Structures are given as C-alpha cells and as structure tokens.
Amino acid sequence: MPVTIAPPPNSFRNGPDERGxxxxxxxxxxxxxxxxxxxxxxxxxxxxxxxxxxxxxxxxxxxxxVGRPSPLYYAERLTEHLRAQAAPGQGAKIFFKRDELNHTGSHxxxxxxxxxxxxxxxxxxxxxxxxxxxxxxxxxxxxxxxxxxxxxxxxxxxxxxxxxxxxxxxxxxxxxxxxxxxxxxxxxxxxxxxxxxxxxxxxxxxxxxxxxxxxxxxxxxxRDFQSIIGRETKQQMLEMEGRLPDSLVACIGGGSNAMGLFHPFLDDPEVAMYGVEAAGHGISSGLHAASLSGGKPGVLHGNRTYLLQDADGQIADAHSISAGLDYPGIGPEHAWLHEAGRVTYLSATDQEALDAFKQCSMLEGIIPALEPAHALAKVGELAPQKPQDHLLVVNLCGRGDKDIPQVAEILGTRL
Ligand SMILES: Cc1ncc(COP(=O)(O)O)c(C=O)c1O
Incomplete structure (x- = not known):
C-alpha cells in the first residue's frame, strides 16, 4: 500500500516558497x-x-x-561487528537502502x-x-x-x-x-x-x-525526483519492522541522495537524520568539502547557500578523496534544515571513508562507492551509541566499481 505523504501546514516539506x-x-x-x-x-x-x-x-x-524499487537490506554482519564493539545492549540494527543496484550504479x-x-x-x-x-x-x-x-x-x-x-x-x-x-x-x-x-x-x-x-x-x-528513495524506504521499513526507522544517514555532495531519503520523513519528529559531508584531510586542515562545518552563506551557481569561501568571499577550493563530494557548496534546502536544526550534519575524512569502504566490502560483500563510504564511516560511530532496537538506515547510493582504479592506486596495488 502506498504511503500518503501530503504535507500538513507549517511542514518542513512545504518549501520552497514561490520565489524558490x-x-x-x-x-x-x-x-x-x-x-x-x-x-x-x-x-x-x-x-x-x-x-x-x-x-x-x-x-x-x-x-x-531503472529496476526500482531498490531493496531495503538488513546488513547483519556489519550490525554484529559494530555490536561487538559497543557496550552491552547497544548497537543499532543497520539497513542499507540499496540504490547502488539501480541501472547505471547510483541514485x-x-x-x-x-x-x-x-x-x-x-x-x-x-x-x-x-x-x-x-x-x-x-x-x-x-x-x-x-x-x-x-x-x-x-x-x-x-x-x-x-x-x-x-x-x-x-x-x-x-x-x-x-x-x-x-x-x-x-x-x-x-x-x-x-x-x-x-x-x-x-x-x-x-x-x-x-x-x-x-x-x-x-x-x-x-529533490522531488529523488524522493522515491525515502518513499520506498518508509513503506519497506513499515513492512519489515512494522514502524518507522529511528535514524537516517546519507552522504552529501550537493545533497540529492540525502534530500531524497530525508524528505518524506521530515515531518516525522521521531526520525533523526544525519547528513555526512566530506572532511577531506580534516576540517582544521582547510582541505575539505564540508560547506556547513567549514563555510558560510554566499551565492554560487544561482542560489544562496553555505559555501567554502576565502576572506574576500571568493569560492575556496574544495578537497575530497571522492569526486562526487568534491564541491564547495551544498543544496540550499540542507542549509535551511541545518539552521532549523531538523537535520544534524557531520563529516568524515578521506581516511575514515577509505576504512569504511574496505569494511563494507569485507563484511557485507558490497563494494560501495567512495561517496556513501563517508556515510558508512559515521554509521560506524553512530550505531554503537544506539540501543539494539534502534533502526538505522544508510543510503547506499552508489556502487564502487568506478572507484576501483583510484583506491587500488591509493593502496599501492597495480591493476
Ligand atoms: C554515488 C554518488 N553518491 C553521492 C554523490 C553526491 O551527490 P549528492 O550529494 O547530490 O547525492 C555522487 C555524486 O556524484 C555520487 O556519484
């Protein structure tokens, strides 16, 4: 049965206004x-x-x-692995929204x-x-x-x-x-x-x-075209667990896979949301792509949003191991949700993403793209802090085939 998602008045889902x-x-x-x-x-x-x-x-x-709907998959081995590191009774149940299975390999x-x-x-x-x-x-x-x-x-x-x-x-x-x-x-x-x-x-x-x-x-x-991700997730979680998820986690370049997952849940206050930006070599290094953690409001590419800028307001260079996250801005709706406090924005470094890339491949038999590997890196921190009945969904928004030559080079392996 399709889930109805008509936004109530004063909804987080009513934006933008008539001027965008x-x-x-x-x-x-x-x-x-x-x-x-x-x-x-x-x-x-x-x-x-x-x-x-x-x-x-x-x-x-x-x-x-395209091959939709994409499955919602219980990542049992990753869940067990993180529970083994958590305090007794802790360790969220982790699900992957498998948008890497779409034709062409991503959302x-x-x-x-x-x-x-x-x-x-x-x-x-x-x-x-x-x-x-x-x-x-x-x-x-x-x-x-x-x-x-x-x-x-x-x-x-x-x-x-x-x-x-x-x-x-x-x-x-x-x-x-x-x-x-x-x-x-x-x-x-x-x-x-x-x-x-x-x-x-x-x-x-x-x-x-x-x-x-x-x-x-x-x-x-x-966002509307990508919201199929969140609508399916809502319906699938209701079917699998009989209730809504407790947390959603997604990586952010411009923010489309995250908005697609989050949007249908924005008016469900019991659902926490985490967007993960690319911290590159670390926020303090200045070499990163985390516009919310390390930027300020300005105008680029036709919209006002948080941007990486130098002291003169010029756009600063972004850096990320992941080409898809290597952008000095973020979608304006995320800037708004950040200031409204509805979504929590975190960041993961290149090294953390690389470690998560390897961990997901070894534990689940799924080689993720480097972009969702950033989200997986923060799942590794968030899940052990949550109780075992906590349902956490991470958007596995791309597969890693495209990243194999780059990762092989970083690991010093000749293909
Ligand atoms: C697999 C994958 N995930 C995420 C992104 C980041 O884009 P967005 O933040 O719009 O989802 C990209 C961008 O190229 C991508 O290829």
Whole structure:
C-alpha cells in the first residue's frame, strides 16, 4: 500500500516558497538571458508534476528500466561487528537502502529520468550536464541514448583522470565529454562551463543538473525526483519492522541522495537524520568539502547557500578523496534544515571513508562507492551509541566499481 505523504501546514516539506526560497537560502540568481528559460522550466515542471500521464510514464521507466524499487537490506554482519564493539545492549540494527543496484550504479538515474522526460516534453533535443564522479554524467548519457537525444557532459580535467571508467562509459553511450581546464578542474568548474553553454544555446538545450543545487526550480525538482528513495524506504521499513526507522544517514555532495531519503520523513519528529559531508584531510586542515562545518552563506551557481569561501568571499577550493563530494557548496534546502536544526550534519575524512569502504566490502560483500563510504564511516560511530532496537538506515547510493582504479592506486596495488 502506498504511503500518503501530503504535507500538513507549517511542514518542513512545504518549501520552497514561490520565489524558490528555503528561509534565506535558495532563490534564483541568474543572468538575464537565462531568466526566461528558468521560468519556462518551472512552468513545464509544475504542469508535468500535476499530469498523471507524466507520472505514470515515469513510474513505468523506474520499474522496467531503472529496476526500482531498490531493496531495503538488513546488513547483519556489519550490525554484529559494530555490536561487538559497543557496550552491552547497544548497537543499532543497520539497513542499507540499496540504490547502488539501480541501472547505471547510483541514485543519480532517478533524477535524470525525470529531467529527460521533461526535456522531451519541452521539445529540447540537446542535453547538457555537469559531472564530478561521473555517475550523473553516465546516467544522463544513458537516458540520452535510450531516448535518442544529443548529450554533452562537462567534467573537470582532474575528475576525468580519477574517474576514467565512467569517462569511457559515457563515450560508449555516445556522449561528448568535455574536460574542463579552469579553476580546480573539478565539479564546481564543470558546472560553471555547463551554465556558460546553456546561456549560449538557449533555444535547443536542456540543462540536466545532477544535484539539489542551482537556481529554482532545480533544488526542489531534483529533490522531488529523488524522493522515491525515502518513499520506498518508509513503506519497506513499515513492512519489515512494522514502524518507522529511528535514524537516517546519507552522504552529501550537493545533497540529492540525502534530500531524497530525508524528505518524506521530515515531518516525522521521531526520525533523526544525519547528513555526512566530506572532511577531506580534516576540517582544521582547510582541505575539505564540508560547506556547513567549514563555510558560510554566499551565492554560487544561482542560489544562496553555505559555501567554502576565502576572506574576500571568493569560492575556496574544495578537497575530497571522492569526486562526487568534491564541491564547495551544498543544496540550499540542507542549509535551511541545518539552521532549523531538523537535520544534524557531520563529516568524515578521506581516511575514515577509505576504512569504511574496505569494511563494507569485507563484511557485507558490497563494494560501495567512495561517496556513501563517508556515510558508512559515521554509521560506524553512530550505531554503537544506539540501543539494539534502534533502526538505522544508510543510503547506499552508489556502487564502487568506478572507484576501483583510484583506491587500488591509493593502496599501492597495480591493476
Ligand atoms: C554515488 C554518488 N553518491 C553521492 C554523490 C553526491 O551527490 P549528492 O550529494 O547530490 O547525492 C555522487 C555524486 O556524484 C555520487 O556519484
């Protein structure tokens, strides 16, 4: 039975307002040339959201092409392992929401499917995207191949090197991959280039953004497409355990997998939520990607949110072992939930993520992507502090195949 999720008044799920604001965050700070496009997109999305035919077509592709629902899996060996380190009676029961099993290997496809269907509805034949880890690029290239659309993916040159398998996959799928040489040559720079492309090719191009960032309506639209993760989790946990989970844990780059898991639970006060940012070499080292722990509010990529900045307000370089978390900002809804105190934001270092990557592989036979390995690292700290009847769900939002060459190199293993 589907779970009803209509938001009550004063709900955390009512945002954003009509100007795209979550409190003081969000909005649409864009060049004049882009404004008509953004308004068109908002109108098209509002109409599609209310159209049962659009929803039915999307659900059909989610089932038959993406492979949803993804399982909610009891991670028994990890649970037992952490209980062995906990005080008597302590050690939460850990579940993985297995979005790494989706076609293309991560949660990114949930959102891309929605945006590509919207692009087709709007008659846009050319799709552009930015990508960090390459997962959003692969998902976009995949759906462009499936629907016969032209696809151009912008990717920082550093990420092109560290995510080589995904670059090859995108090319196999017929996409053009443009290495971006500006700035730190990572995700922020890829997004800058994609926005430049969009301004110059306004007539035929749809910009498919990969996370809950960018100008309104992207943060809310991407969140809505990703909320299938939380809706399924709610229903599956009710079926498996007869009640809601006690905690949800998810990694944060821009924050789309986390928003997707959290959003349907925001008005369930008994459900605690933890977002995990990338602490890189440690917050005090300055080499990290933790915008909430180490940043302050500013404007980037069309919205106001927490950003890593230098003393002059210039965007500071982010660092993470994980290309998908290597972004100096965070989606505006997270900035708002942070200030409202509804979600707790933690951070995990490169080394902690690497240790969790190995632990999950050895204990559960699941090689996670480096991104959710950050969430798993904090599960290793949170679970032993909770009682044994505490139900904890972590979003396993990507599989680790793409990270094998990088991790092998870090571990000094020749492939
Ligand atoms: C597997 C995986 N997880 C998480 C992320 C981070 O993105 P978000 O915070 O939008 O979920 C990425 C980004 O590339 C990714 O590939």
């Amino acid at each position: 604001r979550f409190g003081i965050f969000g909005g649409r700070f864009v060049a004049e040339t882009l404004m008509p496009l953004i308004l068109d997109l908002e109108a098209a999305y509002t109409a599609a959201k209310a159209d049962p035919a659009f929803q039915a077509e999307m659900n059909s592709h989610l089932t038959h092409y 990114k496809v949930n959102n891309v499917l929605g945006q590509i269907m919207l692009a087709r509805r709007m008659g846009k034949p050319r799709i552009i995207a930015e990508t960090g880890a390459g997962q959003h690029g692969v998902a976009t290239a995949t759906l462009c191949a499936r629907f016969g659309l032209k696809c151009v993916v912008y990717m920082g040159a550093v990420d092109v090197a560290r995510q080589a398998p995904n670059v090859f996959r995108m090319k196999m799928l017929g996409a053009e991959v443009v290495p971006v040489q500006s700035g730190t040559k990572t995700l922020k720079d890829a997004m800058n280039e994609a926005l430049r492309d969009w301004v110059t090719n306004v007539a035929d191009t749809f910009y498919c953004i990969g996370t809950v960032a960018g100008p309104h309506p992207y943060p809310a639209m991407v």
